[in-house]
Amino acid sequence: MATLCLRVDRMLHTLHRECTDQRVLLVCHGEVMWAFRVRLERISQHRYQERDYSRDPFDKIHNCQVLHYTRRDPRTGLVAPHLNWMRSVCPW
Numbered sequence: 001m002a003t004l005c006l007r008v009d010r011m012l013h014t015l016h017r018e019c020t021d022q023r024v025l026l027v028c029h030g031e032v033m034w035a036f037r038v039r040l041e042r043i044s045q046h047r048y049q050e051r052d053y054s055r056d057p058f059d060k061i062h063n064c065q066v067l068h069y070t071r072r073d074p075r076t077g078l079v080a081p082h083l084n085w086m087r088s089v090c091p092w
Contacts, residue, residue: 004035065090
């Protein structure tokens, strides 16, 4: 996971540098989604392990699940300097 998080960091820096004023859609597998979650949500190693071992379906990433991160406040429409909101959509 640590190596994967380093790769995700490089991707995030590239997106920040080249796509700051654009919307971006990334499609990836579950482990990469976890690495993005760890970095974007600042999940600690301890919390990641809790979720990894959890039996709660809400702590897992499922097939076809979509994670939507945004800087735009869904209530006011104001844009924050950093990602502050996440929405998860799962087909099940």
